[in-house]
Amino acid sequence: MTPPPLPPSSITVQVPYIKTLRKAPYPxxxxxxxxxxxxxxxxxxxxxxxxxxxxxxxxxVQASASHVIITGRREQVLAASAARLRSEADGSxxxxxxxxxxxxxxxxxNALWDGFASAGIVIDVLVLNAMSHGEAKPILQAGxxxxxxxxxxxxxxxxxxxxxxxxQEGARQKYLVNVSTSSIHNFITDAPFIPAYGLTKNAxxxxxxxxxxxxxxxxxxxxxxxxxxxxxxAARNAGYDERSLDWDDENLPGQYAVWCAxxxxxxxxxxxxxAHWDVDEVKAGPVRERIESDWHFLRIGxxxx
Numbered sequence: 379m380t381p382p383p384l385p386p387s388s389i390t391v392q393v394p395y396i397k398t399l400r401k402a403p404y405p406x407x408x409x410x411x412x413x414x415x416x417x418x419x420x421x422x423x424x425x426x427x428x429x430x431x432x433x434x435x436x437x438x439v440q441a442s443a444s445h446v447i448i449t450g451r452r453e454q455v456l457a458a459s460a461a462r463l464r465s466e467a468d469g470s471x472x473x474x475x476x477x478x479x480x481x482x483x484x485x486x487x488n489a490l491w492d493g494f495a496s497a498g499i500v501i502d503v504l505v506l507n508a509m510s511h512g513e514a515k516p517i518l519q520a521g522x523x524x525x526x527x528x529x530x531x532x533x534x535x536x537x538x539x540x541x542x543x544x545x546q547e548g549a550r551q552k553y554l555v556n557v558s559t560s561s562i563h564n565f566i567t568d569a570p571f572i573p574a575y576g577l578t579k580n581a582x583x584x585x586x587x588x589x590x591x592x593x594x595x596x597x598x599x600x601x602x603x604x605x606x607x608x609x610x611x612a613a614r615n616a617g618y619d620e621r622s623l624d625w626d627d628e629n630l631p632g633q634y635a636v637w638c639a640x641x642x643x644x645x646x647x648x649x650x651x652x653a654h655w656d657v658d659e660v661k662a663g664p665v666r667e668r669i670e671s672d673w674h675f676l677r678i679g680x681x682x683x
Contacts, residue, residue, distance in 0.1 A: 433632030
């Protein structure tokens with residue numbers, strides 16, 4: 379059986395204003411850098427049991443977070459992933475916890491956040507990684523119910539978590555990292571066979587952009603990013619393997635997420651970036667200059683107007 383066209387987030391996006399593209403971790407985003415330390419912070423990685431989410435959780439452990447919490451829907455997979463994190467973190471002072479939770483279920487999500495509040499747990503960093511691909515059909519063929527279910531995860535779920543996160547008690551700095559996809563703009567070349575995915579991930583990223591517009595980054599810093607092409611569990615289940623593509627190292631988006639949750643990334647508040655882009659070049663090159671001069675740059679909007 380031939381797998382469908384390349385899955386979401388599989389394309390390395392080359393743009394004229396970035397010369398250096400990364401496919402694996404590099405020193406500037408190393409979670410071991412003192413400037414990226416997450417010491418004293420509690421981190422929640424939604425969808426953190428496998429793939430990119432697990433790599434993100436691993437990187438926050440390496441960055442010395444005080445408490446890393448992962449969530450997922452499959453209890454056995456989640457428990458195994460938490461055990462693996464603890465094994466990899468042997469000798470670390472990071473506490474690792476896992477909670478079964480489904481962000482498409484309002485009651486499940488409320489129970490999670492209410493539980494944090496009751497236990498006196500304040501989340502300092504929220505990583506929104508859970509998502510739904512939707513059906514591999516044109517939207518009108520998939521129909522209202524199937525398409526709306528994708529919205530429930532990729533849009534409503536993000537809003538619910540972002541709201542609960544931002545409204546926690548306490549005035550300390552918070553960081554929200556949204557794992558997005560190049561499918562929010564590459565509608566034709568990146569995963570056209572699952573149009574509801576690009577539609578809803580675009581809407582979810584625009585949601586984060588709109589929240590950021592009215593939020594001081596010193597209160598809640600919000601950054602969305604494309605993680606790259608990762609040979610994830612979903613990709614393997616679809617029939618892909620190591621030979622299908624020149625895949626990126628999952629630890630690239632893993633460590634990039636830590637960088638996004640640092641003061642160094644504050645200039646990207648409310649914007650969309652790519653894990654492939656070398657951060658030193660972004661911080662000091664033409665991209666930074668354009669960010670400071672063009673409010674619309676790296677934001678969702680209509681091209682040409």
